[in-house]
Amino acid sequence: MTAAIKQPGWIRGALGAILGAAFGFALVVAIRKASGLPAYQTEQTGYPQVVVPLITGPLGFLLGFGAFDYWLRWAVGMPTIPEDHSQHGAHSWKDYFRFNTDHKVIGIQYVCTTFFFFFIGGLLAMLIRAELAQPGTQIVDAATFNSLFSTHAAIMIFLFVIPVFAGLANYVLPLMIGAPDMAFPRLNALSFWMLPLAGLLFIGSFLAPGGAFDAGWTGYAPLSTGAPLGQSFFNLGVQFAGASSIATALNFLVTIITMRAPGMTFWRMPLLVWANLSTSLLVVAATPFIAGVQFMVLFDRALHTNFFQFAGGGDVVSYQHIFWFYSHPAVYIMMLPGFGIISEVISTHARKPIFGYRLMALALIGIVVLSYSVWAHHMFVAGMFSWLRVPMMITTLLIAVPTGIKIFSWLGTLYFGKIHTYSTAMLFALAFIVTFTIGGISGVMLGMVPIDIHVSDTYFIVAHIHFVLFGGSVFTIFAGVYHWFPKMTGRMYDEKLGRVHFWGTLFGTWVTFIPMHWIGMDGMPRRVADYAAQFGNWNLLISCGAFILGAVQLVFLYNMIVSWRFGPKASGNPWRANSIEWQVSSPPPIFNFDEIPRVVGGPYEFGVPGARHAIMAGESVETPAPAQATTVGSAQ
């Protein structure tokens, strides 16, 4: 037992959580007593005796779990434990439940954790659609309904779409650039372990007096500053998810900039790497804004600061400006990694070089730059400075241009190729092009101020975000999971079940989200538990679509679990792809490469006679063609 307490792990983690929470609780009670106040405060926005332990408990867990052991020893001058790689790699399933520094283990930890939250968020969506199937109130009351859609969105955004991309890239990206691991493996592990803590805070808010947070995932002040205790769980959960996201982005940036294999110049990076470079540039600069604004809400709630209290001299609209200055770039944080996945999948399965590779990379950078200048298009009716609407409209519409470049270049990639559609990944990638185009079109309409004035905060918005986030991001996530499943697990998945999942998801997406455009334009506001009877039939259809969409995800779950355990063994390169991660075994060896590969050409040289992307250790080194050799050497 003493050994278990000394060793980092679950027992010490649990102990750390309890001690951390107890410390926070004692601190609050002691300070209140010393100030002559009653020990407990149960104003709905306050509850310091709960809020402070919500901070110290998770931090205590991370300390106990071993996330800071190495750094703390170093910081206090103790002899550091020599790195014996005992925390690296997975030798049994138990290693996935430990503090592990191997990017491949962390990648799988991320993907499994985020899909767990995907199914929780999906279950909440099913409850929402069950309530909305008929006008009137049947299943939940209006207050609970507000909690349901708020937690649904918060979980799907902060615990599924954003981190699942970080997970996939964690696994694939170091392999792709020929690196043995991420630049900061311990920071990488810490980033992962902050994520389930954010999830526990979001879900745990259902236990708070007054119910789970119910001001929407946008948490507009002053509704959020006056909301019951659950809102504080949201404010703090965002801190853990945000810190995780920022640390991972820094890690990706340093890894991509400094750890590329010899010969991998920027113009030889696969587009997935470009996409994660762009995404990370967005995360490091934008995510601190949501962390800050949620702290400001928490301080308004618990410390009676007046950031957003107009009676105390605060400014209500400024919440929205700060929030959207993060949350619009966040839309691209949730989309750019998916663009990268689609480029890999389409090029590989069409056996064609990416059409206009450089313009594709530049389009990503163009989106990054423009996405910082469009945030106020969420606020056309918010009562902000009205002149600001016009420049924000112009930048918003212009961002359709780089996005259009990507769509047309993927289509161009298909031409004169040899398109294989046996893989479910390719089916999702092709369907993504169409569904995402619809989301893009409705986005352009919403960017136009006069149209937005009418449809803002209606079901048209719900339709638009689900077409871009489900028909867009989630389709790319499925494409990515199917594409790299053989690499990550060393097994093949079942393509027949994959096709059932694909067609069910495509059908469900259209039936669920297309009619939402119509009822929105016709007068149904969003975020309502009840609606006018005239929208009853459409809502019933939407709910049926949603249930199909939900049910068919179980096919995916079954396929993944059973194939991981019993699927046929995968070869190193089942899709005959060029990028480096496919040139090692499936799953890759524990330190990725015996010897760092040497990059001698672009990543998509399909059909180019004699072209190579990389030369692996032990391969007979042919002299690369002169055309490829001229640009070698600028990266290292």
Next chain:
Amino acid sequence: MIGRLPIAKMLAVVVVMTAAISAVMVSINWDGQEASTAAPKIDELLNVMIVLSSFVFSLVVVMLFYALWKFKAKPGDESDGEPIHGNTKLEIAWTLIPTIIVLFGAGYSWSVLNDIEEPVKDSLTVDVFSQQYAWSFGYPGKGNVYSQGELHVPLDRQVHFKMHAQDVIHSFWVPEWRIKKDNVPGITTTAIVTPDKLGTYELICTELCGFGHASMRAKVVVETPADFRKWVGGLKEKVPAPLAESITQDTETNPAPLNAGGA
């Protein structure tokens, strides 16, 4: 490379598909009844966008399905496609043409926006008060009379709604007018509407404001000037003091020189 594709035939299919989709979509009245001068202008903008969007959608679908039909690998064919890395002219085209289209859209939208928010001299000002979960209205030009849950406005006269939220953000939306504006604690927001159809409509709160959000509605009546005068004359209550105070407390969003520019 492009020369090897049946461009004329593909474009013809795109045009036919665009025409077919547009014909169906434009004939449907998506936004419901039009009851203000702004409504037909916004709906016309929407229709233009529907045509342009149908074109983009048709282009993507035709390009995708032609590629899938023409370039699908035969079973057992393990060879690669042709090593085409791009086409500069094509890439410039699909950067420039969409830029022109969206800039046209932006200019058109801007002119519609200026048009629907153009203030006129002879307008009626109505104060809108919102609180969880009710609407009420004051008529400053008519001795500050007060109406709860029922808004009356005269036909064919521009109305300036001055909005004041008492607790959290609410949003004022009458779908038939196509106009929406948030009511924000601490500031005065303005919406300009010229109702041009008699009738009874519903005012809907569209900003999440708590558990009563879905039921936060009010009755809107557009009536002849004579009926309106009669109705206002019948109002006995004055705007209560706390609400009247919010009018003087709330600040305008826009700096003074730009204030005239509308909402």
